[in-house]
Amino acid sequence: MNNDTQAPTDLQDSEAAQFVRWFREVAPYVHGFRGKTFVVGFGGELINDGLLNTLIPDLSLMSALGIKLILVHGSRPQVNEQLSLKGQTQQFGRGIEPTSVTALECAKEAAGEIRLDIEAAFSQGLPNTPMSHAQIRVISGNFVTARPVGVIDGVDYKHTGAVRKLDIDAMRTTLNQGAIILLSPLGFSPTGEAFNLAMEDLATSAAIALRAEKLIFLTPEHIGHSNNLDIDTELARLDAEALISSGSLDEDCATFVRFASLGVKRGVARAHLVPYKQDGSILLEIFTHDGVGTMVVEDTLDDLRPATLDDVGAIVQLIEPLEQDGTLVPRGRAVIEREVERFTVLEHDGIIYGCVALIPYLDEQMAELACLIVQSEWQGEGEGDMLLRHTEAKARAIGAKRLFVLTTRTSHWFIKRGFVAGGVSDLPKHKQANYNRSRNSMIFIKKL
Structure with missing residues (x-):
């Protein structure tokens, strides 16, 4: 009888001790990251996989801990779906491709729908959920000035653009007011013309311009797993660039590693490639010593x-x-x-x-x-x-x-x-x- 009555107490004591130990281990990261700027980029694949409502509470928690967040979403699969519905044969891959007038309209539609979905997810506040009592403001706007890619090797890339500059003062003011900034992969020229941007380029440009502490890409899987490569959880930038040059990475992995390396080279303190299919992966990566993804740094951190x-x-x-x-x-x-x-x-x-x-x-x-x-x-x-x-x-x-x-x-x-x-x-x-x-x-x- 004594054993039966004692077991739940022992279990509760063990769980309490584990929680206290975990909380103490996390505390230095909370202190270290409060007031720092993180840029988080994720593709439309995450949304298609139905994981947006899993990610948003984790981002809300990070914001509540004092981290300044800029979110950059992609929309490639959604744009491709719209193109198919319109009877278009064009499909966007990872590389830079021309954007027709029809494709640009599809990009606008997809970006608008995703933006609304993200705003709705941040607006949840049901009791007994991770978003209970959360009051997170998400601000979108014309923060991004873009330029046309133009003609390369005789190919006119039409409405495909690149980041020219960002309204850093306005973005910092917004962040200092406690809001999260949401950037869609679209930019506008001074004449009001819209351009289709790559999520990775936009996120990296924002991290560089804002001197972000971290650039985080949420990826479909662990970098290297699809290539059967055993890649270290921490990569010096030069090693990351050598990995790209080796040709051993597939196009998806190489793209993420390339932009992570560029961000670090241009002054971002850390770039992280985190698999979004693992529950809580962004929290595990940021608030534990070993993390769960791959981190690119100028040199090794230890x-x-x-x-x-x-x-x-x-x-x-x-x-x-x-x-x-x-x-x-x-x-x-x-x-x-x-x-x-x-x-x-x-x-x-x-x-x-x-x-x-x-x-x-x-x-x-x-x-x-x-x-x-x-x-x-x-x-x-x-x-x-x-x-x-x-x-x-x-x-x-x-x-x-x-x-x-x-x-x-x-x-x-x-x-x-x-x-x-x-x-x-x-x-x-x-x-x-x-x-x-x-x-x-x-x-x-x-x-x-």
């Missing part, structure tokens, strides 16, 4: 750098739990501030999740490795080894011949990495004098 005074708070947060359980000797904030130049931090997407300190004893050509920490939820990808290799190189650079570490609980980790057991007499004389015998820390030493 970044070792010297700590500064601005990092002391984050270092304290990393160290405190290990001090409390006895793994580390208590140092206190004042000590870390005084010795911050000895620390190196491991940063990802603006969030510090690892650190290490190097304390020199150069009179005896030795150095101590201390406070090697990687947050538990971000372990398993070799971050600890990265910090160790960096510290070993740093110790060699200052003239140390041996690196030592004092530990009570991680001896096997260091033994696997070439450290051998030592004694108190093997330590530098100053360290011997300050060795805390009550902790009885094990001593491991590695020749450099």
Whole structure:
């Protein structure tokens, strides 16, 4: 009987603990992204797949968390459907193609219908739904000035256009008022002529012009899966461009990767390619460490750098739990501030999740490795080894011949990495004098 009555309580406690842990893990991203501008582009395929009402609540949540959103929708399948209904043989693919008068009218019809569907989805507010109590304003307008593509290699592209400029001041004013901007793939010339635009070009142009923190493309599937390629979840821009040049990507994948790379090259901090068929994929990509899509950056994001005074708070947060359980000797904030130049931090997407300190004893050509920490939820990808290799190189650079570490609980980790057991007499004389015998820390030493 006791087991029967206790089980639900245990389950509830477990779920509560999981929720609290998740909420704490997400908090740094919420702080980091509040007030930042994200441009989210998605094609008409997402709408045809019936996933608009799944996506909108997630975008609403992002807006509620203080993220400034510009949405750019595509309409290619809808335009093609309209063309077929009108008896036209033309069908638009990924590449640039001429837009006839009839095709332009189809583009206008499709854009208008999709815009209304998106506005309607943001207007939902039924109780007990993700949009309950949400009051999201969606603003569309003539923000985009376009130019004709013109004649290329003797082909007149008619009403196919490219982005000339955007009304950045008006867009920023709109975003600062808490509204979401919705851009359709149409632009207008100063003479009032309409042009058919590519969603990818428009989204990338907006991200560049607004100096967006992120350019996010929602794609039908994981980049590379349709090509049976194992593509890293994080691509440096040059690697992404090499992948395009290799010809191993299909046209859809190559298009998304090309515009993501262009955005990063022109100053967008991060570009993400996220599969929209996975429920909550945009939230998982933005608010978790590993994400679920492919991210293109100018260089890889995992970044070792010297700590500064601005990092002391984050270092304290990393160290405190290990001090409390006895793994580390208590140092206190004042000590870390005084010795911050000895620390190196491991940063990802603006969030510090690892650190290490190097304390020199150069009179005896030795150095101590201390406070090697990687947050538990971000372990398993070799971050600890990265910090160790960096510290070993740093110790060699200052003239140390041996690196030592004092530990009570991680001896096997260091033994696997070439450290051998030592004694108190093997330590530098100053360290011997300050060795805390009550902790009885094990001593491991590695020749450099």
